[in-house]
Amino acid sequence: xxxxxxxxxxxxxxxxxxxxxxxxxxxxxxxxxxxxxxxxxxxxxxxxxxxxxxxxxxxxxxxxxxxxxxxxxxxxxxxxxxxxxxxxxxxxxxxxxxxxxxxxxxxxxxxxxxxxxxxxxxxxxxxxxxxxxxxxxxxxxxxxxxxxxxxxxxxxxxxxxxxxxxxxxxxxxxxxxxxxxxxxxxxxxxxxxxxxxxxxxxxxxxxxxxxxxxxxxxxxxxxxxxxxxxxxxxxxxxxxxxxxxxxxxxxxxxxxxxxxxxxxxxxxxxxxxxxxxxxxxxxxxxxxxxxxxxxxxxxxxxxxxxxxxxxxxxxxxxxxxxxxxxxxxxxxxxxxxxxxxxxxxxxxxxxxxxxxxxxxxxxxxxxxxxxxxxxxxxx
Amino acid sequence: xxxxxxxxxxxxxxxxxxxxxxxxxxxxxxxxxxxxxxxxxxxxxxxxxxxxxxxxxxxxxxxxxxxxxxxxxxxxxxxxxxxxxxxxxxxxxxxxxxxxxxxxxxxxxxxxxxxxxxxxxxxxxxxxxxxxxxxxxxxxxxxxxxxxxxxxxxxxxxxxxxxxxxxxxxxxxxxxxxxxxxxxxxxxxxxxxxxxxxxxxxxxxxxxxxxxxxxxxxxxxxxxxxxxxxxxxxxxxxxxxxxxxxxxxxxxxxxxxxxxxxxxxxxxxxxxxxxxxxxxxxxxxxxxxxxxxxxxxxxxxxxxxxxxxxxxxxxxxxxxxxxxxxxxxxxxxxxxxxxxxxxxxxxxxxxxxxxxxxxxxxxxxxxxxxxxxxxxxxxxxxxxxxxxxxxxxxxxxxxxxxxxxxxxxxxxxxxxxxxxxxxxxxxxxxxxxxxxxxxxxxxxxxxxxxxxxxxxxxxxxxxxxxxxxxxxxxxxxxxxxxxxxxxxxxxxxxxxxxxxxxxxxxxxxxxxxxxxxxxxxxxxxxxxxxxxx
Ligand SMILES: Nc1ncnc2c1ncn2[C@@H]1O[C@H](COP(=O)(O)OP(=O)(O)OP(=O)(O)O)[C@@H](O)[C@H]1O
Ligand SMILES: [Mg+2]
Numbered sequence: 001x002x003x004x005x006x007x008x009x010x011x012x013x014x015x016x017x018x019x020x021x022x023x024x025x026x027x028x029x030x031x032x033x034x035x036x037x038x039x040x041x042x043x044x045x046x047x048x049x050x051x052x053x054x055x056x057x058x059x060x061x062x063x064x065x066x067x068x069x070x071x072x073x074x075x076x077x078x079x080x081x082x083x084x085x086x087x088x089x090x091x092x093x094x095x096x097x098x099x100x101x102x103x104x105x106x107x108x109x110x111x112x113x114x115x116x117x118x119x120x121x122x123x124x125x126x127x128x129x130x131x132x133x134x135x136x137x138x139x140x141x142x143x144x145x146x147x148x149x150x151x152x153x154x155x156x157x158x159x160x161x162x163x164x165x166x167x168x169x170x171x172x173x174x175x176x177x178x179x180x181x182x183x184x185x186x187x188x189x190x191x192x193x194x195x196x197x198x199x200x201x202x203x204x205x206x207x208x209x210x211x212x213x214x215x216x217x218x219x220x221x222x223x224x225x226x227x228x229x230x231x232x233x234x235x236x237x238x239x240x241x242x243x244x245x246x247x248x249x250x251x252x253x254x255x256x257x258x259x260x261x262x263x264x265x266x267x268x269x270x271x272x273x274x275x276x277x278x279x280x281x282x283x284x285x286x287x288x289x290x291x292x293x294x295x296x297x298x299x300x301x302x303x304x305x306x307x308x309x310x311x312x313x314x315x316x317x318x319x320x321x322x323x324x325x326x327x328x329x330x331x332x333x334x335x336x337x338x339x340x341x342x343x344x345x346x347x348x349x350x351x352x353x354x355x356x357x358x359x360x361x362x363x364x365x366x367x368x369x370x371x372x373x374x375x376x377x378x379x
Numbered sequence: 380x381x382x383x384x385x386x387x388x389x390x391x392x393x394x395x396x397x398x399x400x401x402x403x404x405x406x407x408x409x410x411x412x413x414x415x416x417x418x419x420x421x422x423x424x425x426x427x428x429x430x431x432x433x434x435x436x437x438x439x440x441x442x443x444x445x446x447x448x449x450x451x452x453x454x455x456x457x458x459x460x461x462x463x464x465x466x467x468x469x470x471x472x473x474x475x476x477x478x479x480x481x482x483x484x485x486x487x488x489x490x491x492x493x494x495x496x497x498x499x500x501x502x503x504x505x506x507x508x509x510x511x512x513x514x515x516x517x518x519x520x521x522x523x524x525x526x527x528x529x530x531x532x533x534x535x536x537x538x539x540x541x542x543x544x545x546x547x548x549x550x551x552x553x554x555x556x557x558x559x560x561x562x563x564x565x566x567x568x569x570x571x572x573x574x575x576x577x578x579x580x581x582x583x584x585x586x587x588x589x590x591x592x593x594x595x596x597x598x599x600x601x602x603x604x605x606x607x608x609x610x611x612x613x614x615x616x617x618x619x620x621x622x623x624x625x626x627x628x629x630x631x632x633x634x635x636x637x638x639x640x641x642x643x644x645x646x647x648x649x650x651x652x653x654x655x656x657x658x659x660x661x662x663x664x665x666x667x668x669x670x671x672x673x674x675x676x677x678x679x680x681x682x683x684x685x686x687x688x689x690x691x692x693x694x695x696x697x698x699x700x701x702x703x704x705x706x707x708x709x710x711x712x713x714x715x716x717x718x719x720x721x722x723x724x725x726x727x728x729x730x731x732x733x734x735x736x737x738x739x740x741x742x743x744x745x746x747x748x749x750x751x752x753x754x755x756x757x758x759x760x761x762x763x764x765x766x767x768x769x770x771x772x773x774x775x776x777x778x779x780x781x782x783x784x785x786x787x788x789x790x791x792x793x794x795x796x797x798x799x800x801x802x803x804x805x806x807x808x809x810x811x812x813x814x815x816x817x818x819x820x821x822x823x824x825x826x827x828x829x830x831x832x833x834x835x836x837x838x839x840x841x842x843x844x845x846x847x848x849x850x851x852x853x854x855x856x857x858x859x860x861x862x863x864x865x866x867x868x869x870x871x872x873x874x875x876x877x878x879x880x881x882x883x884x885x886x887x888x889x890x891x892x893x894x895x896x897x898x899x900x901x902x903x904x905x906x907x908x909x910x911x912x
Contacts, residue, residue: 211509214509214510215499215508216509217507219510220490220506222480223481223485223490230477231490233476234489235461235490
């Protein structure tokens with residue numbers, strides 16, 4: 001019927017440009033890395049189980065119109081604090097992880113609430129504010145890890161303590177809880193190693209998100225994400241709902257980080273949380289989400305694509321440049337670049353749509369006069 | 380009909396905005412199940428009065444008001460709209476408040492969704508209930524059917540034509556179970572006459588169920604048609620409060636303005652034979668206003684009218700030609716082709732458009748009036764700019780901008796405190812006049828105006844039409860005017876095309892019999908110039 005609504009390959013590509021670029025890079029990198037399909041796949045499965053949970057933390061704030069929640073770093077930090085205690089008290093395996101969760105979640109609720117309060121005062125600039133909050137939290141966390149621990153709270157285990165005798169080590173071996181979740185229920189299918197319980201947790205989370213969207217709270221978040229003014233005049237508690245979105249996101253980030261670290265087996269005490277934040281943001285954007293729209297599918301696609309590149313790029317770099325470092329740099333660089341690209345594209349699209357909407361009365365805007373008008377407006 | 384004990388009484392309401400008195404000692408009562416017609420010129424204070432009643436925060440922020448409001452015999456002082464809602468007052472505002480990405484159902488039931496409880500509610504509270512979509516849809520369908528309109532509960536608001544948005548908003552108020560008083564601020568302004576007729580029917584129905592209604596409209600015949608009592612505001616004073624019986628449109632108009640209203644004399648300029656705009660086999664995919672196959676020619680210097688019933692596609696024609704909705708076919712302006720589906724390019728062609736949907740687009744509400752009027756001309760033609768350093772920079776020319784704004788404040792009789800007042804502080808009708816002024820200031824060769832007098836009071840209507848005619852005559856501006864008011868079209872157009880089912884049923888001179896127009900609109904007859912269906 002309507003010829004304009006038919007599938008247009010060009011439009012599809014331009015709408016999903018970030019995903020397409022990433023896919024192209026991966027496809028180029030795979031043959032150079034000379035890695036076998038089985039190797040890549042089994043690695044992907046492992047990494048998927050490791051990090052998918054973290055990325056889900058970003059969905060709700062996007063739905064509530066708050067953009068990418070860079071402040072999820074706060075939740076990841078809470079998870080790490082939980083783990084520090086679990087290791088220090090030498091609680092092993094799943095019990096250790098549960099202890100870490102029991103410490104981390106209440107802390108996350110508090111941090112998320114605090115963060116939500118701040119973001120409500122920085123309406124329209126949530127992303128950059130969240131980013132700065134992450135740095136602020138870094139300071140508090142370092143103070144806690146380096147001074148409070150070992151001074152107010154005694155450290156019991158030698159392996160946790162810095163060699164200097166106070167504070168928590170820069171790199172913490174998580175031996176006692178390593179694989180605490182992954183190793184409980186395992187299935188070996190040919191060359192592939194399937195951590196069923198971890199998958200179960202992720203599946204449960206997916207169901208939770210699907211269910212949550214159908215609840216009143218989820219519905220309110222969608223409404224607020226589209227128009228805060230209208231939602232407010234309909235009596236929806238806008239501020240409270242936004243805080244809830246952030247609190248849930250922070251809790252998920254906390255649990256996600258615990259799952260991530262139990263798989264890795266060691267943690268950069270003062271750096272891992274930040275990497276978690278960058279990784280999750282990059283993954284969801286690469287998966288095709290925008291600052292205003294994200295689905296479960298975006299998470300899956302993003303996690304697989306980002307990891308495919310992480311797996312292949314360093315090796316491809318080694319093959320091409322004879323240096324694994326270059327490959328490592330490349331994948332880090334691409335990671336950050338993709339966040340920047342996605343954000344710029346989003347701003348550009350917003351501007352274009354606003355222009356189109358306003359074009360109804362606008363005359364022929366030649367560049368000069370538009371610039372001049374802007375210059376005039378500044379005065 | 381009114382009961383003995385009145386539902387609401389307003390006693391001695393006064394309000395000023397920083398010394399600018401807009402309401403003075405307004406007193407009247409509303410009976411149960413009574414429909415009050417509240418009328419007054421643009422800027423008379425109608426919306427402000429309703430905002431006071433509804434406890435809108437702007438009122439408190441600008442210094443509150445004086446007087447008493449009695450509801451059910453008790454004095455009330457609403458500090459927020461929610462108090463008013465709880466007390467059973469529903470209000471449909473002059474501006475839409477709908478969520479664009481939500482369906483009609485989701486908007487109608489917004490924050491009053493039907494829910495199914497589950498275990499999570501016991502721990503985390505009611506908001507963990509799952510929405511009962513099926514029930515929400517039935518409720519929405521029921522509210523819509525009480526309005527007697529056809530509206531798909533599953534359609535997204537962003538894809539609705541303007542009229543449907545209005546019905547969605549009213550349906551939302553009706554869906555509330557405790558509503559006693561409904562305030563409708565110009566609900567019919569965005570509706571065509573047929574849609575308005577439907578709404579008036581449902582207002583009668585609601586009144587019969589005991590719901591009182593305060594109805595604001597500039598279409599005075601609607602007021603006479605539906606209201607039980609008329610309250611006339613003039614410059615903030617309630618100058619009349621009378622039963623509607625025996626009152627004529629002319630009476631009301633005279634009370635509103637405080638002097639005799641003169642009819643506009645029709646004196647058309649001659650237009651050339653040269654074809655200026657040529658449209659061939661145009662189709663436009665505008666939801667609710669689909670254009671299927673339309674061809675017509677407009678001569679240079681002509682005022683060409685397009686009329687027809689709601690939903691037949693008359694609005695689709697300008698929207699399609701201006702590239703705001705997907706369109707196909709051919710169009711040429713002065714022998715050069717008009718690119719379709721490209722709003723930017725179209726504007727290069729010296730065409731301008733005043734959209735029927737003026738609430739959303741067009742005005743920079745936080746900017747001053749002069750800036751709003753001059754903005755488009757500045758962007759389009761580089762007017763009102765002073766080159767500095769040999770054109771390296773350009774500055775705004777404050778002086779000419781002010782002159783321009785003052786010119787339009789005078790010609791269109793815009794009620795304001797001056798060119799420096801911010802657009803959002805103007806009354807609804809005066810904001811619409813600014814939209815027109817913006818387009819006029821461009822002095823385009825071809826101007827599309829869609830529903831130019833919507834929301835504008837009786838006196839100002841004549842002024843707007845007169846201005847259109849004057850621009851046509853003085854600058855040879857070709858005008859294509861879309862309107863659902865046939866009388867308006869007949870008073871200024873050279874020729875009038877009637878659109879039916881997305882096609883032109885016929886083109887008539889304004890002198891043709893009304894019955895002939897009627898026949899074309901009802902699809903009974905296809906005119907000789909028409910595009911046979
Ligand atoms: N926030 C405000 N600040 C200053 N002045 C205001 C504000 N809101 C309204 N006014 C002024 O109050 C007067 C009455 O406006 P109001 O909106 O009540 O008019 P109205 O009768 O509804 O007119 P219309 O028919 O055009 O909608 C206008 O002169 C307007 O400029
Ligand atoms: Mg008004």
